Amino acid sequence: MSLRIEAAQLGHLLEVIRNAGYDLLGPTVRDGAIAIDRISQLSDLPQGITDEQEKGLYRLRTQASPSYFGFSAPAQTFRRFLQPPTQTIFWASRDTPGGPLRMRSGSNVDSKLAFIGVKACDLAAIGVHDVVFGCDPNPQRPAADPLIKDQLYGMRRENLLIIATECGQAGSTCFCASMNTGPEIEAGYDLRITEFVDGEHWMLIDAGSEQGDTLLSHLAGRPASEDDLTTREQLLERTRRSMGRSLDTRNLPQQLARSFDSPAWEDIAERCLSCANCTLSCPTCFCTDIEDATDITGRTAIRTQRWDSCFNKEISWLHGGQVRKSTASRYRQWLTHKLSTWHDQFGSSGCVGCGRCITWCPVGIDITEEAARLTAGTEASS
Amino acid sequence: MAVKKKLAVFKFASCDGCQLSILDLEDELLTLAQEITIANFAEASRAVLDGPYDLTLIEGSITTPHDFARIRELRDMSKFLVTIGACATAGGIQALRNFADVSEYTRLVYARPDYVETLHKSTPIAEHVPVDFELRGCPVNKHQLLEVISAFIADRKPNISSDSVCVECKRRGTVCIMVAKGTPCLGPLTHSGCNALCPTYDRGCFGCYGPQDNSSPAALTQYWQELGTDPQVMFRLLRNFNPATEPFRSESEKWAPKTPEQ
Known part of the structure; x- marks a missing residue:
């Protein structure tokens, strides 16, 4: 059941969550952008701030609307915060050469x-990572x-609490509608x-878990009316129509495999x-390097x-040298993994349409332009 | 306990800043001195032990005729030879002479230029002798230097990445100053190692660590132009601490001021 609340109730919600022992992480203005950082109260949110995003460009803008979440990615x-x-990973030490090794686990996960x-x-990206990191056995993947x-x-x-927000407008580099990851949020919150x-x-709030139900019980509001729900539908439809980018995903994995x-x-x-x-702006990229080092002693x-x-x-360094020496081979690896081979490996696309790689x-x-060009034919043009 | 390995530090044309990074290792310096024998390090001690050395750190570039013989001699007495810093690895800022008439400089600067024996180019050590590892930076990062020394003592490969400064910005969570503020930054073309020091303090990258391995600079200079960057600024960014290294060298040529003295 949806609850309709006054926007100011959001501050109370943050307080309830903080008092339940959680570290709050969310959007806040830092260094000329909306960053995801530690926050503690309502005033930390970027109220009245939106962004302008284009290829290689990001600028903050103030807007007349007092919205807290009126920005895109x-x-x-x-x-x-899930994969720092x-x-x-571990420490190993010994007092004398050849002596017994003492092992100690490196990272503690003690905060919620x-x-x-x-x-x-x-x-959607967290959902993708849940599969990648073996926390969600995606039925689309081979069981074997x-x-x-x-x-x-x-x-x-496991300890994560997710407060999701639906977008009231899409940015000019957004294409979640093409990737079927938005603008409506259906599950996972x-x-x-x-x-x-x-x-x-005002806000509509829905609980998607028992914890969500408990949090909801702390808020003063009234059950959403039919009109309220229709208003939400209309808002999402407007957002869907305002997507600045699109990507035709029909047969995309197969077409890219032939490119x-x-x-x-x-x-x-x-x-x-x-x-x-x-890759490092992307919410689904997950590659890491493992380094072993000894100290001076x-x-x-x-x-x-x-x-x-x-x-x-170094990432493609195998015995005898680099597998992917050229930039062309590296870009091809990235784009075809994201949009094509990810399906074979993890049972979904690796792209959620946030547009960060473009911005x-x-x-x-622009990944949407390049994918369209690659699938339109093999002619190179600029 | 095994016999302690011998570390020697020698300099060529340089400012000594990289050597001083060893002294900056305040917390680790005593341990370092316990674990290895420091056979030559003029910034710290007058004591000089004869070679051979297990690990020789070379700072500075080759700029005089007698450097040729000296670097070969040092190579011959070193098991491992590692260059530290932009001078030893890329010719350094003094490689700006490679673009100019050095004899004119000596005439202008010295009362008796005939006393000065200097080469027309400043060149990296690896152009003259085989080098086992090149540590970048102007100056080198002391943590990376400690890692290199620790690795060679332990007979392992140093963990020094060759990725771009952008990777360090993203790991730190620094917002890209080029995309969000329009500040021209050399970070995408530049080898990591500084932990994105300048962009984190709101300055564009100066390229102290030289080019990363796969850069195509023309795409970046075109973007700088779109940001409205003065060609003179672009020229100076590319011709800074690693001016003679490709692709910084050839890209800088494109933006060189068209003056008669050039």
């Missing part, structure tokens, strides 16, 4: 996280090939918020800096996991 994703950029204001694209559960991810995920500014500033020798890859490579911004060793990217030189590419390479 934030500069960062929630990935860093750097984490110690609450993600505030998770957009439809980012919620189960994925190993990532324990650190699993522990953080504890609470779902839809925000309205229409003379009044291996397309000259378009070399054309993209002339523009691509191989800087890895797309040789008595302590540390195994560290760090975010890596298919655009980096945060310093030279403005």
